[in-house]
Amino acid sequence: MEKIISESKIDQVAKLINKYDNVVTICHVSPDGDAVGSSLGLYHFLNALDKSVTVVVPDALPDNLCFLGGAKDILNFSKYPEFATELIDKAELLFCLDFNALSRVGDDLSPLIAKAKAKKVMIDHHLDPENFCDVIISHPEISSTSELVFRLICRMGMFDVLDCLSAAAIYTGMMTDTGNFTYNSNKPDMYFIIEELVRKGIDKDKIYTKVFNTNSVDKIKLNGYATSEKLEVFPEYKTAMITLTREELNRYHYRKGDSEGLVNVPLSIEGIVFSAFFREEKEYIKVSLRSKGNFPANKVASEYFNGGGHMNAAGGEFYGTMEEIIDRFKNLLPMYVQYLQ
Template sequence: MQDIEAIGTLLEHPQTVLITTHQNPDADAMGSSLGLAGYLRKKGHRVTVVTPTDYPQSLHWMPGNDGVIPFDEKVRVSVSRLVEESTVIFCLDFSSLDRIRELAPLIRQARARKVLIDHHLEPESFADLALWDPKAAATAELIFRLIVQLGDKALIDVPIAECLYSGLMTDTGSFRHSNTTGNVHRMAAELVDLGIDVSSIHRRIFDNVSLDKFRMLGYVLNEKLKVLPEYKFAYITLTDAELKRYRSKTGDTEGMVNYALAVEGVVMAAILIDRVDEIRLSFRSIGDFSVRDLASTHFDGGGHRNAAGGRSKLSMAETEKKLLSIIPLYQQSLLETV
C-alpha cells in the first residue's frame, strides 16, 4: 500500500499539517516525525508535531524538537484546536489508533485527510492514504523513500538527514538486525554523504545515560533477570516500586529486554513493566520465532516478528504466571530455533 503519488498530489498546495506518532516515542518515531516536518516546512506547509506522551531526553537534541508538543491535559484545548485547523494529519510509526492514547478520538474524528506512514503489520483502516511497507526497516526509511520519489531529494539537508539516520540506525539495532538490507545501507550512505556526524548521533542517543539508569540496569541484571534454559527463554520483571526506587524516567527501560536476549542460548526474551494502570510487555526473539504472534495471541499486542509488545490488565504476579504458563506451548519451536 504505497499511495506516494496521491500523497504528492495532496501536498501540491500549502497545507496545515499535524504530525503525530505512537506513545513513548523512540528514535524512529521522533526521527521520522521531525525529518518529515523539516521537509514539509521547506515545501511551504505549516507543520506541528504532537506526541501522545513525553519521550526520552536523549532524543531532545533532534532538529525541530523545540516545537514538539507532548500531549497532556494542560494542552488538550490547544491541541484540539490544532487538530480542528489541520487539513492533513500524518500518522507515523504506528498501525492502530490505540497506540496514541488520548489523542486517538481527536484524530479519528478529525476532518483532515489522514496519511498513515508505517512498517508494522496489519494496519488499522483509519487513514485516507497510506505509505505502508512491513518490509521497511524503519518508518524513517519510508519518509526517505517518499521524499526521493516525490523528486525532492535535494531538499534533504543535514538536520533532516540527522533525524532520518537516527530512526534508521536505532530500528536496525545499529545495523545488526535481520532487517538491515542493502537498501538500508544505501540510504545510510546517502545520508552520511550529506555531512552528518555519525559518531555524534550515536553518542547522543546511546552514550548519554544517567547514573540512576545505570544503577537500575545493574540491579536488573543481578536480581531480576531469570533464565529458563529448557525453553531458551529469559525474562525480567520491574515493579512500580522498583522503578520509583531508581527514579526511572521515560526511556530508561528502553532496550533493557535486549540484555536478556543476549544471554547465551536464549532465543526469546521478555520484560514485564508495571505501569500502574497496566503491565506493559516487550518481547524480542531471534531467527524465525515470531514474538509478534505470541504477543497478539495472548497479550493484545503486535509488532514485528522479532520485536513486539503487549499489555495486561492483570497484576504483575498474575501476568508473570500467565506468561510462564504460555511458554511451554512454544517449547518445541523455541528449541528448534537457532
C-alpha cells in the first residue's frame, strides 16, 4: 500500500494517543456515512486500546446509519449540549473528522472546539483545511476520511487492534463517499483495503443493504414525486434542478436521510453535467450540488450558497425563500457556460 500520510504525522498522532486517555471525536453537521464511519472506526479502535472515548455529532444521524456498532453510544450535541460541552472541555485529545473548517460543526459547537484545551488532530479530505488543529492530516486526493483512518491505524502498526466493528464503520465511510465505489474509486489501494476489511469479518453485502437499500414507503414516494413532478431540466446549460418545499416534505413525512442521493439522479440523464437539489429546512434552504468532469460544483457552492466542497460534490445553505433561490440559480447558470465545453 502506498504511504500517503507522512511519517512525522503518524508519529505525532501515535504519541498523542499513547499519552492521553480522554478522547472525543467530532464530525460535521448532518453527519453522513463517512463522518459517522470515520468516527466509529476510530472509536472502536481507541476503545480496544482502553481509552475513554466519546463520539460527538453536532446533530442526529440518519436512520440508515444507526445499525453500525457503537451508534447507540454516540452523543448528539443538539440533544445534550451541556453533557457534550462538559466532555469536550474535559477531553485531552480531540479528533476532528471529515471537516476542514470550524464552521462545519455548526454555530454552537464551533466556539467550543476552538477554545477546547485538548490537543486537536484533523483527519479530513476536503480542500483547503483551516488551521485550527495541532496535527492536520488532510488528503483531498483520498476519497474518504474513513480510508485515512484505516491508513493511520495501519501505519501506527496497530492493524491487529482494528476489530470487526471498526472495520464495518470504515467500510461504510469508504462505500458512501464513493457511491458504492462508482466515483472517486479508481485507486487500486482501495480494493486492497477492502480485502483487509473483509478479512476482519465485515459483511459488506449487509452493509450495502442497510445503508442504501432500506427504504420506507414515504421515502420511495417522496423520491418518486421529486423526480416526476419537481425535476426541471435546463438543456442549454446541461443542468437539472430538483426542489422540495417544507410543505412537500411534510406531505411525505420527511425524515432525515430520506432525500439522500436524490441530487445524483439527474446526473444519469444523458448530457446533464450539473445537478442541484434545494430542500427547505426550518431556517434556510439546504443546497446540494453534484457535477461531472470539470464543472466546479464547489465554486458554485462557495460563490452563491455560503458553502463549499469538492469539484463534483458540494453543498451550502441559502437564507431566503424557494422562489429567491430558484431565481439565483437560474441567473448564475449563464456564468458557468465556460465549464460546459
